[in-house]
Amino acid sequence: MEIIGIDGSPRKESVTSRLLTIALEEAQREGAYTELVRLRDFDIRPCKGCASYNGRCNLEECLKQEGEGVVPLLERLIRVDGVIFGSPVYWFGPSGLMKNLIDRMTCLEHEEKLLDGKVAGLIFNYEDEGASIAIGELFLTLSDMGFLFPPYSYTYNQGKEIDPHTEAYIRQMGKNMVRLIKDTIQKKWWWIRDHLPQGP
Template structure:
């Protein structure tokens, strides 16, 4: 299996992140999961959110995909809150559902971010890189996309295409 999923984590299901995902996925090669449509609570030390959508979603992802592309807007210099909750919930896979978490080893992660300008700060990608290392996953890289007048900037389109070819 060599299947890829884009995990979109934006407060607006049809905003700029959606535009970026659609541009990257114009050939419909990848499946897309919109975290906005899922009920995923924050990490709880007592795993009291174990009955929300996170664990079934992770079972689906782990079973069906080798590569996970995280697509997030830049909110306050970092990933979106729902993407952060998703990453925090990976802790469920380290303690509560270890056997499921171990199945992430050897899978791939990549990340695509976007904002109004070409202004992503140095270090934005660090949580994605370090999470991949910690989970035994391969980090394939990242790119940043920006907009001009609500449209993806031409230089950013080239960046998306190069990123897509690398994945």
């Protein structure tokens, strides 16, 4: 079982990385292979919108659209069982780095549901406000992409210090992700395609 944590902070010593490390530590203790991935190490160009109005949007097409920087990470997402998305709150939403990745993940769900049944967790770091709006935004998006969420699957931390309550919550999230993966591995959830009206 493999779970990766994705840090969407552009900062080298990000609080987000510290928070993700705690969650991954707990997942590892439960038996998962884990790794922390930093988005700032990838050259992720913005999505070019190929999916709009029935355009082709798949991994192969994405690679052609300045996708060299992001496709290796997208291929990794197909292989892993769980992903913890971590980001600072930037203007009531995820960071631009994280948003760019999310947009480019469209090619993993548009023609085929390649993320179906993977388990996700969310961690945000913030200073003033907007964490719950940012979390809500990613919940909607990732659920639409086919991700499953364990109970207590999100945590947000305020400022540079990590208080023991937040830390306990993050550990619980890491542990519950492993439990949900064990319970649902190999299960698929997307089945309506055969029942949808066919396009032109």
